[in-house]
Amino acid sequence: MTNTNSKRAAIVDFLSHFWAYIFVAMVIVLFAIFFKLGQQDQASITSLDSNIVDSNLINYLKTPIIVTTGHPKEKISVGEYIVSYYSQDQSTVSSESKTQFQATMRQQTEAILNSRLPNIKWKLFLPSIDSTLPFTLAGESGTGDTSTVGVVKGIGQSCVTLPLQNSDQALVKLVIINDALPASTVLTHIKGTIYKEYSC
Amino acid sequence: MGKKAEISSELVLAIPRFIFLIIVLFSVVLLIKAFVKEKIEVKELESSIFFQRVLFGKGGIVWYDEASQRMHPGTIDLERFREAGNPQTQTNFLDNIFATYGEGNPILAAHLVLEMEGKPPLEAYYNKQNYFRWEPRTLSTVTGGSASVSSSKHASYVLVKDGDNLIPATLKATILS
Numbered sequence: 168m169t170n171t172n173s174k175r176a177a178i179v180d181f182l183s184h185f186w187a188y189i190f191v192a193m194v195i196v197l198f199a200i201f202f203k204l205g206q207q208d209q210a211s212i213t214s215l216d217s218n219i220v221d222s223n224l225i226n227y228l229k230t231p232i233i234v235t236t237g238h239p240k241e242k243i244s245v246g247e248y249i250v251s252y253y254s255q256d257q258s259t260v261s262s263e264s265k266t267q268f269q270a271t272m273r274q275q276t277e278a279i280l281n282s283r284l285p286n287i288k289w290k291l292f293l294p295s296i297d298s299t300l301p302f303t304l305a306g307e308s309g310t311g312d313t314s315t316v317g318v319v320k321g322i323g324q325s326c327v328t329l330p331l332q333n334s335d336q337a338l339v340k341l342v343i344i345n346d347a348l349p350a351s352t353v354l355t356h357i358k359g360t361i362y363k364e365y366s367c
Numbered sequence: 368m369g370k371k372a373e374i375s376s377e378l379v380l381a382i383p384r385f386i387f388l389i390i391v392l393f394s395v396v397l398l399i400k401a402f403v404k405e406k407i408e409v410k411e412l413e414s415s416i417f418f419q420r421v422l423f424g425k426g427g428i429v430w431y432d433e434a435s436q437r438m439h440p441g442t443i444d445l446e447r448f449r450e451a452g453n454p455q456t457q458t459n460f461l462d463n464i465f466a467t468y469g470e471g472n473p474i475l476a477a478h479l480v481l482e483m484e485g486k487p488p489l490e491a492y493y494n495k496q497n498y499f500r501w502e503p504r505t506l507s508t509v510t511g512g513s514a515s516v517s518s519s520k521h522a523s524y525v526l527v528k529d530g531d532n533l534i535p536a537t538l539k540a541t542i543l544s
Binding site: 178181184225230283 | 376384391394398419423441442522523524526532535537
């Protein structure tokens with residue numbers, strides 16, 4: 168009699184703790200999943216990446232280009248070309264000059280950044296020309312050299328303020344994104360403040 | 368039924384509870400172990416810092432303008448690069464002056480390639496002897512391979528100072544550490 172009671176009591180005791188066991192097991196599983204997710208590498212703007220993008224932007228601005236608009240043809244740096252254009256009173260600049268500047272910048276920038284920076288997407292922001300929106304150029308490198316990791320590991324950005332002759336300033340911003348980053352990560356950053364806004 | 372039998376049956380019924388307790392304890396230990404970092408991986412960081420040192424550091428391959436006594440970070444002096452890439456010598460100024468880690472340098476080795484517009488690529492080595500010694504060990508098929516030597520690749524847009532000209536180029540580096 169005593170034995171039967173004792174067995175019953177033990178079974179009742181086990182059943183009463185059953186949900187507690189399930190709860191503890193679920194907590195452990197949730198913790199494991201949480202820690203596993205937390206260990207995933209996340210793309211971030213690191214100071215090391217920023218240094219490289221700073222260097223790339225400065226070199227881009229120092230790159231000599233031949234401007235075909237003047238007579239005779241001029242060999243000046245990209246930075247000087249930007250300064251000479253934006254130093255003009257924008258209300259007096261003809262639409263032909265605006266188109267010429269945009270075409271030259273697009274051609275020269277793509278020639279430099281598409282061929283010299285492996286496995287990246289890039290976006291360059293310049294002050295507005297026709298609208299309130301910044302003049303934006305974008306592209307991606309087509310070297311196909313998959314053995315090189317890329318200029319940045321994640322996403323890097325850099326800004327330079329060029330002093331103009333009319334004592335104003337022109338802000339130039341370069342954003343570089345590693346081509347190997349998963350599309351979802353890039354999208355997160357594009358939706359965020361980094362890629363979209365013309366500010367530093 | 369004696370008292371002894373009663374106790375032993377209770378013990379038998381408590382076995383599942385003990386097993387569960389053991390599982391819980393093991394789980395806690397495993398979770399704690401997942402948090403504890405037994406080894407801090409700095410090889411990737413070391414190689415990134417070295418690459419930036421090559422790009423920005425004084426006394427290396429970066430162009431230093433004697434007239435203005437100013438260094439131009441990110442601009443490579445072609446003469447200095449050629450000097451560093453001299454195939455006749457086993458060591459160069461990068462090993463002996465720029466980033467010296469003593470004889471045999473067990474820290475880093477690097478292969479630098481300068482790709483200029485319209486010119487054949489130029490090569491230079493840092494810690495050349497160990498680079499050739501370590502390079503096969505980056506392969507997973509080699510015994511003592513990928514786990515023992517890590518390889519990382521870097522690239523940056525640079526300008527090359529060749530006389531009075533600035534030539535657009537790409538500096539690529541394979542760094543072993």
